[in-house]
Amino acid sequence: MSAPRNRRAPFLGRLSLPERNFVAEALRAETVGGVLLLAAAVAALIWANTLGASYEAVRGFHLGPAALGLDLSLQHWAANGLLAVFFFVAGIELKRELVAGELRDPKAAxxxxxxxxxGMAVPALVYFAVNSIGGGSLQGWAVPTATDIAFALAVLAVIGTSLPAALRAFLLTLAVVDDLFAILIIAIFFTSKINFLALGLAVAGLVIFYLLLRKGVRGWYVYVPLALVIWALMENSGVHATIAGVAMGLMLRCTRREGEKESPGEHIEHLVRPLSAGLAVPLFALFSAGVSISGGAVHEVFTRPETLGxxxxxxxxxxxxxxxxxWCTARFTKAELNPDLKWPDVFAVASLAGIGFTVSLLIGELAFSEDLVLADEIKAAVLIGSLLAAVCAGTLLKVRNTKYKKLCEDEERDEDQDGIPDIYELDQPEYHLRMAAIHEAKAAEHRRLAEVASDSHAGDDGPA
Incomplete structure (x- = not known):
């Protein structure tokens, strides 16, 4: 008797119910934030191209205590201050993925x-190749490496495309890992001269933050002032201040203990995510996405090697x-694609990841901080590249949208109305007994209605 063949590991298969619920909630918040981000970007473009002088005056306005090294422009506050909140949430997401999500299992991760x-190396190589051939600056190699999950989900919301939970989770996991490497790129390649005293004090503050968490100390009035001090010290250290947000996010506990409905990390993420998605990121877009878009500027984007790259x-x-x-990883690890999906679906999601708005704009500012004209042209290239990626992905996803809708309906169906989608109960005997009782009750009701209708007709046919 021959030995049974080894079953291949499923790829983009059904998520566990807790993971599905978490992904649905996280993506719902990201979608709302993405729509606000999209609106802020459009507002910035309209403002910059109609009242450009006032736009430059507002985002260049300085405020903050100079004695503490914090006399910064509004644009700088948005990029270094508000985005620290965004990266704080990204740190929590990364921690959760590592301890309880898709990244906890090395084989699955x-x-x-x-x-x-x-998805980060190939765009960098494309940029490098274009600029090596065209004689452009190689400083912007990191600009096209980032993915903006909120903007991508906003595009899905606008074009009305449904995606099965597995594809959405794949996109979310990609974005989380993408954020991690973007953080490393910013920390390693875009750190100016280091003030070791300020950096040492910032690290000491992070240690205190960690010890307070380990001791179970509670109260926003303890952590918020400490976080502001750590951020200010990091800002003065020469290391990009958003690194402080990531570090604090990674320190939070994201595993649940007995009796807990949610971990401290999940609880704080629920509190801070609306601030990040609804205020911090849209304001950053408002002060960073305003670039002059004209026929000549668009032509420049497609002819200059830095922007074309x-x-x-x-x-x-x-x-x-x-x-x-x-494809290569699935091929060599013998991971089998979910039979309900096709490889073109994976390509469409990969195209959607080409929307690299928020972090790409930030890296563009950092890479070309000494050439403001080129920095604005790079921003225009990010906007145009993200728009083209959105159009390509939207077109590819629309082709299969009918199939996606059916898969989503199957995932959401809950005929017994117990709050758990039926697809997660198919293998449970209790579910089949419950469904049999429901169907029998419906059949009995139909028979009763048929008998009532029959009696009614019999009465109508009788003598007057």
């Missing part, structure tokens, strides 16, 4: 991690990198 790495990196590099990394 291999595929999205490798896909994300390839960004556009091709986002549109071509991201799609090929993520899809190629995913």
């Amino acid at each position: 291999a595929l999205p991690v490798i896909a994300a790495i390839c 960004v556009v091709l990196g986002l549109v071509v590099g991201k799609a090929l990198g993520i899809f190629g990394g995913t």
Whole structure:
């Protein structure tokens, strides 16, 4: 008797119910934030192209205590201050993924991690190739490497495309890993001269933050002032201040103890995410996305090697990198694609990851901080590249939207109305008994209504 063949590990298969619920809640918040982000970007473009002088005056307005090294422009406050809140939430998401999510199992994590790495390496290589051939600056290699999950989900909301939970979770995991490497890029490649005293004090503050968490000390009035001090010290250290937000997010406990409905990390994320998605990121977009868009500027984007490298990196590099990394990893690890999905679905999601708005704009500002004209052209390239990626992905996803809607309906169906989708109960005997009782009750009701209708007709046919 021959030995049974080894079953292949499923790829993009059904999520566990707790993971599905978490992903649904997280993506719902990201979608709302993405719509606000989209609105802020449009407002910035309209403002900059109609009343450009006032736009520059407002975002260049300085405020803050100079004695503490915090006399910063509004644009700087948005990029270094408000985005620290965004990266704080990203740190919590990363911690949760590592201890309780898709990244906790090294074998399961291999595929999205490798896909994300390839999705950052290939755009960088595309940028490098274009600028090596065209004689442009190589400083912007990191600009097309980032993915903006909120903007991507806003595009899905606008074009009305449904995605099965597994594809959405894959996109979310890609974005989390993407954020991690973007943080490392910012910390390693865009750190100016270091003030070791300020950096040492910031690290000491992080240690105190960690010890207070370990001791179970509670109260926002303890942590918020400490977080502000840590951020200010990091800002003065020369290391990008958003690193402080990530570090504090990673310190939070994201595993649940007995009797807890949610971990401290999840609780704080629920409190802070609306501030990040609804205020911090849209304000950053408002003060950073305002670039002059004219016929000449668009022509410049497609003829200058730095800007062309960004556009091709986002549109071509991201799609090929993520899809190629995913396909190769699945091929060599013998991971079998969910039979309800096709490889073109993975390519469409990979194309959607080419929307690299928030972090790409931030890296563009950091990479070309000494050439403000080129920095604005790079921002225009990010906007155009993200728009083209959105159009390509939207077109590809629309082709299969009918199939996606059916899969989503199957995932959401709850005929016994017990709050648990039926698809998660199919293998449970109790579920089948309950469903049999429901169907029998419906059949009995139909028979009763038929008998009432029959008696009514018999009465109508009788003598007057």
